[in-house]
Amino acid sequence: MSTVPRYTDYEDLPGKLFIVEGIDGSGKSTQLDLLHKWIQSQGYFAYLSEWNSSPIVRDTTKFGKDKRLLSPMTFSLIHAADFADRLENTILPPLRAGAIVLTDRYIYTAFARDVARGIDPEYVRRVYRFAPKPTAAFYFRVPFDEALRRILTGRPALKYYEAGMDLAISEDPYESFRVFQGSIRDQYEKMVDEFHLRVIDAALPITAQQDQVRNVVAPLLEGALKKPVMPYEELFGRQGLTGRYLNKD
Numbered sequence: 001m002s003t004v005p006r007y008t009d010y011e012d013l014p015g016k017l018f019i020v021e022g023i024d025g026s027g028k029s030t031q032l033d034l035l036h037k038w039i040q041s042q043g044y045f046a047y048l049s050e051w052n053s054s055p056i057v058r059d060t061t062k063f064g065k066d067k068r069l070l071s072p073m074t075f076s077l078i079h080a081a082d083f084a085d086r087l088e089n090t091i092l093p094p095l096r097a098g099a100i101v102l103t104d105r106y107i108y109t110a111f112a113r114d115v116a117r118g119i120d121p122e123y124v125r126r127v128y129r130f131a132p133k134p135t136a137a138f139y140f141r142v143p144f145d146e147a148l149r150r151i152l153t154g155r156p157a158l159k160y161y162e163a164g165m166d167l168a169i170s171e172d173p174y175e176s177f178r179v180f181q182g183s184i185r186d187q188y189e190k191m192v193d194e195f196h197l198r199v200i201d202a203a204l205p206i207t208a209q210q211d212q213v214r215n216v217v218a219p220l221l222e223g224a225l226k227k228p229v230m231p232y233e234e235l236f237g238r239q240g241l242t243g244r245y246l247n248k249d
Contacts, residue, residue: 005129006125006129006133006194006195007129007131007132007133008129008130008131008132010092010095010132013092013095013096013132014095014096014097014098014223014224014225015094015095015096015097015098015099015100015101015224015225016095016100016101016135016220016221016224017091017095017100017101017103017132017133017134017135018035018100018101018102018103018134018135018136018137018138018217018220019102019103019104019105019106019108019134019136019137019138020032020102020103020104020105020137020138020140021105021106021108021109021112021137021138021139021140021188021197022139022140022141022142022188022202023142023147023181023184023185023188024147024151024162024181025142025146025147025148025149025150025151026140026141026142026147026202027140027142027150027202027206027209028104028105028138028140028202029104030206031138031140031200031206031209031210031213032048032102032104034206034210035102035210035213035214035217036048036102038210038214039100039102039217039221042221043226043227043229044099044100044221044224044225044226044227045094045097045099045100045224045225045226045227046099046100046101046102047090047094047099047100047101047102048101048102048103048104049086049090049091049101049102049103049104050103050104050105051079051082051083051103051104051105051106051109052079052082053082053086054081054082054083054085054086055085056081056082056085057078057081057082057085058082060078061078061082064078065160065161068160068166070161070166072114072117072118072119072166072167073119075113075114075117075161076110076114076117076119076124076127079109079110079113079114080110080127080128083107083110083128083131084130087130087131087132091103091132092132095132097225098223098224098225099224099225100221100224100225103134106131106134106137107128107131108137108139108188108191108195108197110124110127110128111124111125111128111187111191112184112185112187112188112191113184115183115187116164116180116183116184116186116187117164117166117167118167121187135220136198136216136217136220137195137196137197137198138197138198138199138200138213138216139188139191139192139197139198139199139200140200140202140209141185141188141199141200141201141202142202142203143203144177144178144181144182146202146203147181148174148177148178157173158173158174158177162177163176163177163180164176164177164179164180164181164183167180198216200212200213
């Protein structure tokens with residue numbers, strides 16, 4: 001690969017950026033939710049941002065998926081627009097304020113999915129070179145059978161694009177899923193060293209995975225914005241509450 005800039009330097013953003021990645025069914029969203037709750041319990045400001053959640057493209061994406069109109073390049077450009085909007089409005093502002101931002105999927109999702117759909121990897125990296133470097137990036141590695149089991153739990157069938165049916169890999173959605181998600185996983189595996197992704201065995205118990213994630217995140221939280229804690233006596237005093245049990249002595 002050529003020396004395409006991988007990130008943009010935003011000059012020492014005081015906040016912390018933690019992201020999770022993995023194929024569909026890897027359990028990354030569950031782990032991010034647990035991490036979010038834990039970070040908040042430690043008294044920090046923490047914000048969530050999800051892939052494909054920007055209001056400027058959400059309706060367009062849904063329409064394109066429902067009508068099966070999205071080509072690989074259209075998919076790529078829509079997701080780039082989604083990321084650019086979220087970066088400007090929901091990721092950079094809290095990072096500049098010193099808060100913590102947690103993202104369910106980041107630019108590596110585009111690098112994996114777009115390339116699996118036939119887009120040139122260097123082109124995709126150039127498109128996303130405006131992204132800031134995350135504080136830590138986790139890749140949840142999971143066997144296909146386990147991923148498929150998790151996806152199908154609670155719903156009857158695979159989704160069209162989720163299974164890569166748009167690529168005409170196979171008329172069998174389950175076989176198409178295995179081939180398509182296998183290509184995506186191959187791209188993630190290549191990115192482990194390139195982007196220093198921290199690999200988590202997603203077949204481990206949920207608590208064991210979360211312990212590993214917290215062990216990495218905990219020492220990186222130092223200096224992040226925390227919620228102010230008001231002493232009880234001051235809080236009660238502002239509410240006009242008095243009494244000898246509220247005295248400092």
